[in-house]
Amino acid sequence: xxxxxKTHFFSQAWLVLVLAICFGGLLAGMQIVLGPTIEANxxxxxxxxxxxxxxxxxxxxxxxxxxxxxxxxxxGVEKAGKTVRYNVYETKSDGRLAGxxxxxxxxxxxxKIEILIGFDPQVEKITGLFVLDQKETxxxxxxxxxxxxxxxxxxxxxxxxxxxxxxxxxxxxxIDAITGATISSKAVTDIIxxxxxxxxxxxxxxxxxQ
Amino acid sequence: xxxxxxxxxxxxxxxxxxxxxxxxLLGLCPxxxxxxxxxxxxxxxxxxxxxxxxxxxxxxxxxxxxKPHLRIVVFTLTIATFVTIxxxxxxxxLYQMSKTLGPYIPLIIVNCIIICRCEVxxxxxxxxxxxADAIGQSIxxxxxxxxxxxxxxxxxxxxxxxxxxxxxxxxxxxxxxxxPGAFLTFGLLIxxxxxxxxxRAQRPVREVLEPAQSEGA
Numbered sequence: 001x002x003x004x005x006k007t008h009f010f011s012q013a014w015l016v017l018v019l020a021i022c023f024g025g026l027l028a029g030m031q032i033v034l035g036p037t038i039e040a041n042x043x044x045x046x047x048x049x050x051x052x053x054x055x056x057x058x059x060x061x062x063x064x065x066x067x068x069x070x071x072x073x074x075x076g077v078e079k080a081g082k083t084v085r086y087n088v089y090e091t092k093s094d095g096r097l098a099g100x101x102x103x104x105x106x107x108x109x110x111x112k113i114e115i116l117i118g119f120d121p122q123v124e125k126i127t128g129l130f131v132l133d134q135k136e137t138x139x140x141x142x143x144x145x146x147x148x149x150x151x152x153x154x155x156x157x158x159x160x161x162x163x164x165x166x167x168x169x170x171x172x173x174x175i176d177a178i179t180g181a182t183i184s185s186k187a188v189t190d191i192i193x194x195x196x197x198x199x200x201x202x203x204x205x206x207x208x209x210q
Numbered sequence: 211x212x213x214x215x216x217x218x219x220x221x222x223x224x225x226x227x228x229x230x231x232x233x234x235l236l237g238l239c240p241x242x243x244x245x246x247x248x249x250x251x252x253x254x255x256x257x258x259x260x261x262x263x264x265x266x267x268x269x270x271x272x273x274x275x276x277k278p279h280l281r282i283v284v285f286t287l288t289i290a291t292f293v294t295i296x297x298x299x300x301x302x303x304l305y306q307m308s309k310t311l312g313p314y315i316p317l318i319i320v321n322c323i324i325i326c327r328c329e330v331x332x333x334x335x336x337x338x339x340x341x342a343d344a345i346g347q348s349i350x351x352x353x354x355x356x357x358x359x360x361x362x363x364x365x366x367x368x369x370x371x372x373x374x375x376x377x378x379x380x381x382x383x384x385x386x387x388x389x390p391g392a393f394l395t396f397g398l399l400i401x402x403x404x405x406x407x408x409x410r411a412q413r414p415v416r417e418v419l420e421p422a423q424s425e426g427a
Contacts, residue, residue, distance in 0.1 A: 015275050016283055023291040030295055037302040045305070133309070138246075138366075139384035 045132065046089070046103060046116065053118030053128030054091045054099035056154075068093050075102075077198040086199060090206075097121045100203050103132070106191035109183040111135040113144070117192055119158070121207045123200045126192070129153045134184075141184035152176060153192070158200065161193040214335055217342035224346025230323040231354035232403045237323040241355050242392040244314050248371045251359035253307050255352035257296045257315055262324050263344040264292040269332035270340035276333060285328045286319070293318045323351060354399075361395045362386045 050070050069092040076083045089101040099121055105114040113136070118128030129150045136142045143149055152175055156162060164177040164185040177185035215223065230236045240258075244250045265288045269276075276284060297315045300308035308315065318324070327347055332340040363369055366386030368376035385391050 012277055012280065015272065015277070016280055016287065019272075019284060019287055023287060027291060027294055030298055034298050034302040038298065038305075041302065041305040137384075138387045139382060 049116055049130045050089045050101045053101045075202050104191050104195040108187040109136055109141050113187055123203050126153050126156045136184045141181040143178045144184050144188050158196045162189045164189050217339045220343035221346035224350040229350040230347050237321050245355050245359040246387045247363040248359050251355045259348035260296050261292045261318055262348050265289045265324055266332040266340040266344040269328045270337045273333045285325050289324050290319050358395045362391050
């Protein structure tokens with residue numbers, strides 16, 4: 001390319017280049033200013049929920065003023081040759097282990113469902129359930145958000161995998177499926193069952209080690 | 211340049227005579243996707259107003275430097291920058307809303323309303339006219355999607371801005387919050403606007419508001 005050709009190229013494109021540099025700088029500045037807030041939002045969304053999933057909504061408020069310690073951990077579980085990592089929040093009250101909260105996700109009817117599950121220290125029962133993110137059908141599947149439905153998971157033993165049933169749940173491990181949203185109900189129960197199966201051993205070991 | 215509309219004309223045209231959604235049928239992706247409730251519709255309008263205003267002003271400022279064959283690149287670059295700013299801002303200060311709107315904020319980049327305004331107005335007229343045009347078009351966009359959202363939220367959930375307005379006995383028409391509800395409401399609204407325009411055009415005396423100008427529009 002001749003020198004003249006190069007000049008021609010720059011005379012055509014200089015505006016695009018200048019704008020790209022200016023806008024790039026603007027966006028970098030934006031990221032520096034807002035980045036930490038966005039990260040904090042993501043973490044807070046989970047952390048805010050942790051106390052009530054371990055202690056129950058009423059009790060959590062009293063405790064939040066006294067000593068409570070939440071420590072995020074990452075627990076790896078070997079499964080079929082792959083390591084699955086769980087974000088687990090270890091909750092301590094007055095220095096003693098009070099329970100675990102884990103983030104877990106699975107395929108729902110429409111899209112991924114992301115939930116938080118609370119366990120007691122020995123992972124023997126479920127102490128809470130919260131749906132972080134879901135895109136289930138409004139009016140049917142999104143009833144998994146309702147406190148009434150989530151409430152039936154409270155104090156359920158983890159000894160036997162939970163099973164959603166149509167109609168009235170009778171046995172201890174049975175869960176009332178939402179009418180018209182069997183898939184969403186099953187998705188949530190499956191996510192819990194998988195999390196229990198994966199995490200029972202590692203978390204019990206951790207609890208003993210303390 | 212002599213024939214270009216003035217700032218006031220541009221502003222008024224955006225609201226109804228050349229409403230982006232109802233008359234030009236642009237920006238239909240957000241008009242269908244984020245109109246399940248009023249809050250998301252208004253947040254969307256705010257984001258579009260911000261992006262359209264900034265993009266129009268910048269484009270208008272550099273309009274004499276634009277090379278015809280590189281103008282689309284410049285428009286897209288400008289729009290993408292301000293969309294990213296709007297997206298990050300929502301994620302920082304309206305986190306839940308930003309999760310609800312999901313990909314639809316980044317998708318403003320390909321919103322035809324904005325590139326259309328850059329091309330039609332901002333790349334030819336002064337900053338003041340471009341700004342007025344952006345505000346007018348955004349108000350038009352906001353009114354159109356709020357109209358759809360109001361119908362869908364009220365019939366679909368019995369609420370308006372999350373406040374119950376219909377008696378509890380109202381059987382929520384769930385279909386209205388689902389995608390079909392968007393198409394039904396939108397279709398009926400377009401029909402209504404077209405009918406109104408036909409009736410108006412048949413009237414012998416035209417409104418004094420926008421003489422001659424809107425005939426060709």
